[in-house]
Amino acid sequence: MLNNNLFGTFLKEKRLQKGMSLRELADRVGIAHTYLMNIENGVKQPPSDKVLIQLEKALLLDNNNKELFYELAARIKEQNNESTIYTAA
Numbered sequence: 093m094l095n096n097n098l099f100g101t102f103l104k105e106k107r108l109q110k111g112m113s114l115r116e117l118a119d120r121v122g123i124a125h126t127y128l129m130n131i132e133n134g135v136k137q138p139p140s141d142k143v144l145i146q147l148e149k150a151l152l153l154d155n156n157n158k159e160l161f162y163e164l165a166a167r168i169k170e171q172n173n174e175s176t177i178y179t180a181a
Contacts, residue, residue, distance in 0.1 A: 097133070097134030097168070098164050098167075098168070099131075099138050099161075099164040099165050099167075099168045100131050100132040100133060100134045101132075102160065102161065102164055103131060103132055103147065103161075104132040106151045106153065106157065106161075107132075107151065110151055110152070112150075112151075114128050114129055114132075117147070117150055117151070120146075120150040121143060121146040121147055121150055122146065123139070123143060127139075137168055137169055137172050138164075138165035138168050138169055144161070144162065144165055147161075148161055148162075
């Protein structure tokens with residue numbers, strides 16, 4: 093499980109606020125629902141920028157939430173890259 097899964101928690105919260113199931117959001121974005129579930133649960137890190145953009149659009153995020161969405165994704169990716177570098181050293 094990824095450290096500090098704020099992104100996955102935020103993503104799930106926004107999905108539920110929009111009344112969407114995992115499958116519905118995954119279908120709109122063109123990814124597997126199991127992959128989306130793994131992101132929400134912190135098993136997988138945030139997806140590629142292309143998928144992030146599709147998720148943001150499917151969730152119809154306002155400017156404040158959009159900014160937080162991308163910031164959380166970048167922070168988690170950065171933390172995971174740093175831990176990979178330290179582990180490999």
